[in-house]
Structures are given as C-alpha cells and as structure tokens.
Amino acid sequence: MKKKVIIIVLLIVFLLFFERFYFFVLKQIYPLKFSESISKYSSEIGVDPYLICAIIKSESNFNQYAVSRKGAVGLMQLSPSTAKWIAQKLKTEYVEDSLYNPDYNIRLGSWYIKYLIDYYSGDTKLAVAAYNAGMTNVNKWLSIRKRSTIEITEIPFKETNYFVKRVFKSYEMYKKLYPKAFKNTDY
Incomplete structure (x- = not known):
C-alpha cells in the first residue's frame, strides 16, 4: 500500500x-513577441489578435527582418507593392524601410487581413488563403467551383494549402498558450 x-x-x-x-x-x-503592437492594431482595426499572431508565426516566425525569396518584408511578410497600396488606403506615408518596423508592419498587415476578411464576407479561411496566394487566385478558385467558399483541402496551391493549415494550427496554439494576452478577442 x-x-x-x-x-x-x-x-x-x-x-x-x-x-x-x-x-x-x-x-x-x-513565441509571443510584439504583443503591445498586436494588441493595439488588432483592437484599432477590429481583427482577432490571435490571428495576427498566427500569421506572423507562419510568415516570419516573429523575425522583423525577414525577407522572402519573392521580396515580402517584415513580420507579416508584406510585399512592397501591397504595403504601398495599404498605406494609401490608410492615408499614411509609405516608406519601404519602415516595413522592418514592427509597429508599421503589424498595422499594415492587420489592416490587410481585416480587408480580406471583409471582402470574403467573414470567411477567414479564404482571407488567409488570399493573404498567401492573392485575391486573384482565390477568386479564380471560387469561380471554377461556382461557390462562395472552398475547403482547405480544395486549395490547389500546395504552398497555400499548407500555409492556411499552419495559420489555423498556430491560431489554436496561441489561444491555448496565451489565453490572457489580449483584452478584447470578440472578433
């Protein structure tokens, strides 16, 4: 006994x-880095901060100096042309070197994912796919299937399919690991 x-x-x-x-x-x-910027801009723009964390994790692994083979820059891996368009929409100055600045990059990236979520009528899966593959490709996939949504398994680009899965896995992990990191998460 x-x-x-x-x-x-x-x-x-x-x-x-x-x-x-x-x-x-x-x-x-x-990891959870730059949480103050994530909290500030996700709240200001109205997007889930855990989604921002998941995108940053999947895009750059929180490396603010990351540059992709295609020239995407910073934490949220914004292409300079997309970032310039976003800056115009936000009526803010565009400075390419500022894409390495966490505040600037998170602000622009948060606005962009919110724009995509709104464009796809709240379908976060499509928004994340468009964040990676572009709206033109996602719209083409929807047109071919004659539907307003697709399943992750139907995404024809292997890289985008994997990216969307990775973002949603990271999203669940961030919510589980850091449940009190952000005040307002009702998005």
Whole structure:
C-alpha cells in the first residue's frame, strides 16, 4: 500500500513537472513577441489578435527582418507593392524601410487581413488563403467551383494549402498558450 502511494505521488509530481515543461517547450515553438503592437492594431482595426499572431508565426516566425525569396518584408511578410497600396488606403506615408518596423508592419498587415476578411464576407479561411496566394487566385478558385467558399483541402496551391493549415494550427496554439494576452478577442 505504501509503495502504491509513493508511486502515485511520484507520478503526480512527474505529470505536474511534465505539464510545465510541455508548456515551456510549446512557448518556445510559439513565441509571443510584439504583443503591445498586436494588441493595439488588432483592437484599432477590429481583427482577432490571435490571428495576427498566427500569421506572423507562419510568415516570419516573429523575425522583423525577414525577407522572402519573392521580396515580402517584415513580420507579416508584406510585399512592397501591397504595403504601398495599404498605406494609401490608410492615408499614411509609405516608406519601404519602415516595413522592418514592427509597429508599421503589424498595422499594415492587420489592416490587410481585416480587408480580406471583409471582402470574403467573414470567411477567414479564404482571407488567409488570399493573404498567401492573392485575391486573384482565390477568386479564380471560387469561380471554377461556382461557390462562395472552398475547403482547405480544395486549395490547389500546395504552398497555400499548407500555409492556411499552419495559420489555423498556430491560431489554436496561441489561444491555448496565451489565453490572457489580449483584452478584447470578440472578433
């Protein structure tokens, strides 16, 4: 009997330690940086901050100096031409070097994903696909299928299919790992 109690106590201690270790490891894989900027602009623009975290994680892994092979820049990997268009819509100055600035990049990227969500009538899956593949491609996929939405498995671009899956996996992880990181998440 005494041996069973000791084993149970050790098992409980191990599980408690393992759970802390597990969350520690997950927070290394899913870091939360620039949370003040994410909170500020997601609230100002009206987009879910956890979605912004997930896009940043998937696009740049929170590296503000990231540049893709196609020339997309910064945390949210905005192409200079898209960023310039967004800046015009926001009536703000466009400075390409500012794309490396977390505040500027998050502001423009948050506005853009919100624009896409609104354009696709709240279909976040389509908005995320368009964020990666462009609206022209997503609209073509919808036109071919003669529908207003598609399933992730129907996305014909392998990279975009993977990107959308990765964003939504990251989204769930950020909500689970950082449940109190943001005040208003009713989007």
